[in-house]
Amino acid sequence: MFLICMGLDYHKTPIKIRESMYFKENQLSEADQMLFAEKSILENVILSTCERTEVYAVVDQVHTGKYYIKRFLASEFGIAMDKISEYLNVRTGEQAVYHLMELTCGLDSPDIGEPHILGQVKNAFFTAQSSKSTGVLFNHLFKQAISFSKWTHYEYKINEYGETSTQIGLHAAKTRFNKLEDRKLLIVGAGDMAKQVLQNASGMGFESIQITNRSLDHAKQLADLIEEEVLISPITQLQQEIAAADIIVTAWGGRQQLIEPSWAESQGADLNEKVFIDLGLPRNIEFVSNFTDFYYDLDHLANITTKNHDLKLHLVKQVKAKIPDQVEEYFLWQKQLNVVPLIRSIRERSTAIQSDVYESLVNKLPELNDHEQKVIRKHMKSIVNQMLKSPIKEIKELSTLDDGDDYLNMLNIIFKRDA
Structure with a gap:
């Protein structure tokens, strides 16, 4: 028996090809069963995300296994086998196991160390398992990869060292308050930067998320992008919303200051209990910096970015150094x-x-x-x-x-x- 990982990913496959070679979540179970029915395939798990579509398989012979996997993908997506070969990565044996461990830890993602891929791998495995396309080898391998990934996220917390302004700003707020379950997030604006803030905030565990914007329709469109409930309010209520919030992120495209100096002065020490993340250029709430130690503009965040990048690379090296032991442990088993x-x-x-x-x-x-x-x-x-x-x-x-x-x-x- 031999182990193969065969698929395409964002490294060398353009999005135009990836979006045409993608299994929707409700298609995975049937796809697993169809692949399992092919000759040479003894076990299989199909992983399909916006960044990759990969087939993991236990086969009786490497050559025939590669052929039937390629034929299956070409048939499913209506692409000629010679065309699909241009984009496919093929890994076997130890390379395939190493890749799965690295991938599940988030080290092969565009946002290195992100935890979402762990959930996607778990879903792919459980779907294959319920479709009866896994056996002794993959039941052990995927459980080991999932456990290892959970351990690395707990031990190293690479995903907390963001490298975008929105990620860094939100994690600065998390560091300030430690827990977010009883904290209210206010996002000012509904443009692209506000969209990044909302998507990064999703799943962080805020008590509530609110968007305030001039156009309520634009705010609602933005709110619909995530599953959590998002409150919406007009920009005319900004002062009341800031007073009620714990973390305020401004991503406003206008040139005027959003907060009047007189109002900020009236709030005094209360502002120092909050975190302000100013993503505007020009800055939206610069005057607040006179009243709080927790004000971050783009330059503050850029300095943190540099530090995070170096630290993140160091942590990634540490995790990668652990993977060969995991590979050896699997093949020893x-x-x-x-x-x-x-x-x-x-x-x-x-x-x-x-x-x-x-x-x-x-x-x-x-x-x-x-x-x-x-x-x-x-x-x-x-x-x-x-x-x-x-x-x-x-x-x-x-x-x-x-x-x-x-x-x-x-x-x-x-x-x-x-x-």
């Missing part, structure tokens, strides 16, 4: 798969012998009471387990050697078991 039936057989035979001897002993010593029988049974089981512990450990070690199959065949002969 896979090698030991062959020895599992032998170990199970040895244990079952030992248990059967133990049970027969115990029954014989009890029959020969009828005067034993229940407690004495229990003690004897417990000690007999302990003796068997202790005798098996070291040999089973050695058998597992032997199975990982290059000539492990030869040792396995010899052990099957010794224990009179069909290989």
Whole structure:
């Protein structure tokens, strides 16, 4: 059996091609089943996002497996096989496992370290699993990749070191308040920058998100982009909304200041309890900086960007250094798969012998009471387990050697078991 990862991604495939080679979420289950029905395919998982469409498969032969996967994709998307070959990346064995680990950790995403791909990989795996197109190998591999990714996100938190102004501003607010569950976010404006703020804020756990804008229709169109409920208010209520909010992000295209100096002065120390992120050029709320330590304009955010970039690269290197161990761990587990039936057989035979001897002993010593029988049974089981512990450990070690199959065949002969 061989492992293949075959697909296309944003690195070398233009969006015009990617959008024509994309499985919608409600198409994945059927696609998994159709691919699984192809010759040479023993297990498969299909991952399809806006950035990539990849097929992971366990095949009986690499050459035939690649052919049938390519034929399947060409047929599904109505593209000639020679044309589709121009864009396909093909990884096998250790390279395929390394890529899955790297991908699931977000290290192959345009926004390095982002956590959304983890959810997409989980969904792809669970869909394939419910479609019965996965087996022992992929059930283990994808669970390992998902667990490893969760650990890296918890341990390194790469996604918190944003490299865009909107990401950095929101994470500055998160650092200021620690928790966002009881914090209200106000976005001023409804243009492209406000859109980035809203999309980055989605899923961060704010108590509420509100957009205030001159055009309420534009604000509503923006609010509809995310699943969370978004409140909308007119720009004429800006002062009241700022007073009620905890984090204020201005992405206003106008040249005038949004806040009158006299109003800011009247608020005084209350403003220092808030975080202000000024994404305007010219700046929208510059005067607020006189009343709070938590005012960030584009230059402040640019300085953080430089620091974040260097730190992020350092963390990415640390995570990447862990991946080879994960790859080795997976293939070590896979090698030991062959020895599992032998170990199970040895244990079952030992248990059967133990049970027969115990029954014989009890029959020969009828005067034993229940407690004495229990003690004897417990000690007999302990003796068997202790005798098996070291040999089973050695058998597992032997199975990982290059000539492990030869040792396995010899052990099957010794224990009179069909290989």
